[in-house]
Amino acid sequence: MSDIQLETLISDLAFILILGAVVTVLFKWLKQPVVLGYIVAGFLASPHFEYLPSVTTESNIEFWAQLGIVVLLFSLGLEFSFKKLLNTGGSAVVTALIIVIGMMAAGFGIGHVLNFSNMNSLFLGGMLSMSSTTIIIKAFTDLNLRQKKFASLVFAVLIVEDLFAVLMMVILSSIAVNNSVEGGEMLFSVSKLVFFLVIWFLVGVYLLPTLLNAIRRYLNNETLLVVSLGLCFGMAVFSVYCGFSLALGAFVMGSIIAGISYAERIEQVITPVKDLFGAVFFISVGMMVDLHVIEEYISPILILSCVVIVGMIVFGTFGMLITGQPLRIAMESGFSLTQIGEFAFIIASLGMSLGVLNPIIYPIVVAVSVITTFTTPYFIRMADPAYNFVEKHLPRKLHFLINRYTTNATSECETRVLWKTVLKRYLWRILLYSSVIIAIILITLRYLLPWLETIIPSWSRLIADVVALSCMSHFLLALAMPASRKTERERLIAANARFDVPLIVMSLFRMLLSLGFIIYTLSAIHSMRVGWIVGFLIFMLMLIALSGRLRKHMRRIESTFFNNLNERELRRSGRNNNLVSDMHLAYIEVGYGCPFVGDRLIDSNLRQRYGVNVASIQRGSSFIAVPNGTMRIFPGDILGIIGTDEQIQALLPIIEQGNETGGENENRADDIKLTNILLSETSPLIGKTSATSQIRDKYKALLVAIQHSDGTYDHPTGNNLFNPGDILWLVGDPKQLESLK
Template sequence: MELPLLKEVVIILGLSVLIILIFQRMKLPSILGFLITGMIAGPNGLSLIGAAHEVEILSEIGIIFLLFIIGIEFSIRGLIKIRHTVLLGGLMQVGGTLILTTAFAYLLGLSLPKAVFMGFLISLSSTAIVLKLLQERGQMNTPNGKIALAILIFQDLIVVPMILVTPLLAGNSGNLLMSLLLMSGKFLMVVGLLYILARYVVPLLLDRVVKARSRELFILTMVVICFATAWLTSSVGLSLALGAFFAGLIISESEYSHQATASILPFREIFISFFFVSVGMLTDLQYFVGNLPVLLLFTLAVIVLKLLIIIVTVMLMRYPLRTALISGFTLFQVGEFAFLLSTIGLRHNLLEQDVYQNFLAISILTMGMTPFMIAYAPAISDWLIRAGLPARVRDRLMQVRNRRKLPEDSSSTTWHDHLLLVGFGINGHNVARAAAKAGISYAVIELDPEIFHQAKAEGEPIVFGDAADEMILQHVNTHEARVVVIAISDPHATRKIISMIRRLTETAHVIVRTRYVTEIEETLRLGADEVIPEEFETSIQIFTRVLNRYLIPWDKIQHFTGQIRAHNYEVLSSKGIGMEGQAQIQSHIPDMVIAVLPVQQDNNRIVGKTLIESGLKSKFNITVLAIRRDKRYITEITPSTTIRTDDMLFLFGSPEKISEVNRYFVL
């Protein structure tokens, strides 16, 4: 029996493995490998793939899983925080791109309806590529990451009205107003239904599923919630991806969201590869090669146009020029929903075949450039800011902008011998809370307008601005700060801030939070005093608890972890722990552990008996250190102490004997 699609799946995945292995050796992004795979194996290449439509269906599943995980990691609270950016930023970006593209396309000879439709296509960016890259690089919570997510959400929403307007542009008129009102009603109905599910139904369902202790059932439940929500939004005319994002938001409010992400991630990685392959399959290589100069010119024009619109949009939302530039280099490409819209345009004769191929080529070229542009966006932005304006003009503009940022009563605020926090995310907020409890004066610099306004409303001593600007640092008296903590997710911005701080003060103790240990050396070289990488600090917290369970003395554990931090985490590198490190953490009581075992009602062998009658010491050589009973601890243990139901026994002995006692309890 022949399994449909099996040949196509084998060809796609097998060819992808070979190409991506080559790309990895050349340090090229894997996304490019998938695009090249589609070009080679598609109908316009070697024609190795026959079931192109079925492959596109698999790619849709990949987009569903991608948006589902993004929704889980973002949460409803995070979406509410950026609601203004979604509406204002998305509307300005899509509207501005639509107007300019329509004007240029009309000047190039397209009719007005076709020019407007081309504006629809160019205004959309790639949700799949951008969010995947931002997620991999840990930039989802940076200002440019939040801006990108907000604008992409708006684009996903605006696709529906664009689909409704397309027949009207083609002359197939209908009651457009009624259709839009009906669609708005359906959208509100779906949001209301999803709210009820997230508030009442899904938490109860997940509790029952988790109690079943079945990994298969948990994964199946996650997939059903994801697909059911996507199907619900699709059935009322909204996009599948938007439904999957809503499903992720529902799960994000649950305490099981981390396990859901881990369970779905392998499915996403497999199916999202089919999306990129399907995009590559659409390209006519012969047409692409024959018209390469013209296509490159069109691509450059699209990039410049979208960059300008996005930069203006972000700056109008009161973000600095650097954030605007990085956002532009993140969202300059033409996205996957434009492909869906283009097929509708073909059916209504709004796209000629040659225009369609031009559009495909522009889309693939911009998608292929996206990994490089996102990777180098901070460096390119810094260079453009330095080279684009004369130093005198740039400084004057920054001074004018920074004066607008400072609060009206800023002159009355003074800081001395204080703690300066750069970034008021989770880490910054926690440090500020600890400083407040300790009575330490502190100031905060935050670039995200939403976080700034929320913190300002809560009475925090916060200043809006870019900490890389000298005037902002001077305003919070950086030169008089005792400690500076930099807790932001942008490594390029972090390095700029450190350099600027060291221009103002050499005495402040600068502590930097980074994501990877590879960033430590460069950060220290620029002037940081301490660098705390998230990836190894998590490991330290884990093995601290492990060593504690092995009865290593606490002072030895503290000394060992202190050495690791003092030597910039080299002990945790691939070289391993040296002999000196091993000697310092040897246990003083080898092969002995402390365990906590519960006494349940059916433990008839020990319930109601004294310790001497239970045989724990005589049979197993186990010592009872303490008993927890009714939220209190019994530490004065005697042979006549009676064991009761629901007691928690703190036992000391060898691991083997502890295991024997555990079996003795449950038999």
């Protein structure tokens, strides 16, 4: 019997792969997305198409498809990276949140109009709220738009949407199992997910780079493939053990690996496996397509397609405007998100596996995905004409309000930027250290204490106290320590005395939270009285006796953690994209046919001829921040270019001439950042010009623009006189720019 099952398993796989190969070659020839080819191949292999043989056992394909979901989410995680999430900022989070909430509400409402149940309408809203990362990247590449400013913002939104999709899968699973929307149960599920994500993230970032670096001499491609897939499936199984899905564990492991230096090699070796099982998954999606169902439900399909297109444009544009992006950038972003893709299929598969999704919805959503995928390139091209039409007919007052809001939202004073940095570090420390402490408490109460009671009942509680508090002590003290540096606190208080109050409140809250963890642990092991009395004494002793030594130890732990976290930096994505006005930072690889190869920067006249600035040069493993004019340009160099969309798009084909990869390499450096400095009356730059101040030579910084007190901008010409109240926009090493501040 097992031989027969194995034979049918292999024969079904062979049939769908051969059919998939033929159809996808045809779609490549027609210059259409390969994903659509897989869906068509799945339809041709299904029992719904009677002119070709169909698979013998659909459960065989279901097995391969589930395996494909795990590998596909692992590969999506490799492109995700918690580091990217931290760098996207509030703009991408707010925009993605508006899109997801808006599209879920629209999908839920349309579901009721189409007479679907509450559960089916909820799942439908989830399917319609996720744009396709694969389709958008393909469209941007084909249209040569990846260097546009809005493209980087769209990628950031897609990163956050991926995380929301994983969160949504957990919430929808909880709702489906309980067959109702219970606020307490949902809050518990979300809290549980956040807790495990933080713990997995901390352990993974701290241990994985160290482990892989220790065995790096043995990591050829074969071994790396085995190790990465072992980590993928291992985390998937552990995720199920913790009460989550296989897909979630695979995604988390991919996102952890995405932050380490081996990520590119793992992406390369995993790509064939991802392509194979991803193809099987999309083919299995196509097998759900039934032309009779599509013909019967053509009206809902067209209605949902219109809802996706219009909803994504409206909510995407509105989200970008809310976060301070100009109207053109906002509309270009909204018009790029007009499709649904892989996560819609994954959510649909989840609903089918839980038995709560009407089987009719699956082929309807597949049909909507096919339609919106075909229309995506056309809507991306329509963004500029639509913007020109809106700008022409937009009331003057409304246009003025949008421009003023955009200027105010993107022009932050130095004090506000510093305050946001301190607050972000404060919140992340609370989240990370609290999660570790809670994990130690749970392990102590659930596993350690019961085990000790069976071995040495009389000493079990005391030993549990000592072990738990010893493990927690480092993190308790780190939680109680100030999240801001002394110089930052002094600058905030000097800028505005009112900042002293929130800083004191933040310090008190951290100390009370640390004390609360100690009291809870002792109360759970002994009694409430013991917890309060002994806990307070222990906390005071820790602060007095152990603070110096523990602080040094925690600094070493934090240093190791952040070194691992920053192993692989963002590259060629223009992470500091929200620069002055329409300018942004892009990374372009120099091709062998570039006319500037061998020239010095000063001889290339890039600023005079194209209006751009060269902020950095990445050459192999060497990174040159703010290069001087004598630096020469060589093939393979990655230039950090600052300019407008039009300037960069005009320069891109010239620099990348002869580069077949089209500049797909990304910059690994994160040593330079954009910052703005408000000039006071005592600034050493007052009275000097942009030429006589020697900012490039003295501070290794590039002056990008000068913002005056009336909100206008000047590009540096060498004759600009610095006055009090001017805001200088500079690119350089933040450590060296501290002396300017």
